Amino acid sequence: MPFISPTEQLWMDRGIEKGVVKGARISLLKSIESVLRIRFGTEGVALMSQVQLITDADVLSEIEILAIKATNLDSVKEGIENYAR
Numbered sequence: 001m002p003f004i005s006p007t008e009q010l011w012m013d014r015g016i017e018k019g020v021v022k023g024a025r026i027s028l029l030k031s032i033e034s035v036l037r038i039r040f041g042t043e044g045v046a047l048m049s050q051v052q053l054i055t056d057a058d059v060l061s062e063i064e065i066l067a068i069k070a071t072n073l074d075s076v077k078e079g080i081e082n083y084a085r
Contacts, residue, residue: 028060035067036076043073050080059083 032051036044044067054060066079 024057025055025060028057028064032060032064032067035064039067039070040073040076044076047077047080050084054084 029048029052033045033048036047051060051063054063063080063083067076070076070079
């Protein structure tokens with residue numbers, strides 16, 4: 001097994017961490033899009049352009065919950081606008 005210096009190991013760990021975060025974000029975006037499509041049709045999916053600007057996975061998770069629980073599309077729009085600020 002080849003030797004990996006501590007610096008190389010650190011770079012590898014950071015790369016893996018970034019990959020995990022990126023994967024979580026992509027998964028959340030797909031989930032949000034699915035929920036919006038199922039619940040609100042094309043009008044809901046149209047909100048994805050705003051949602052995709054959000055990089056924080058915790059905020060995306062909150063938006064996902066909002067999209068699931070919302071009683072109407074206007075409340076989803078308002079929530080996304082509040083989170084995007």
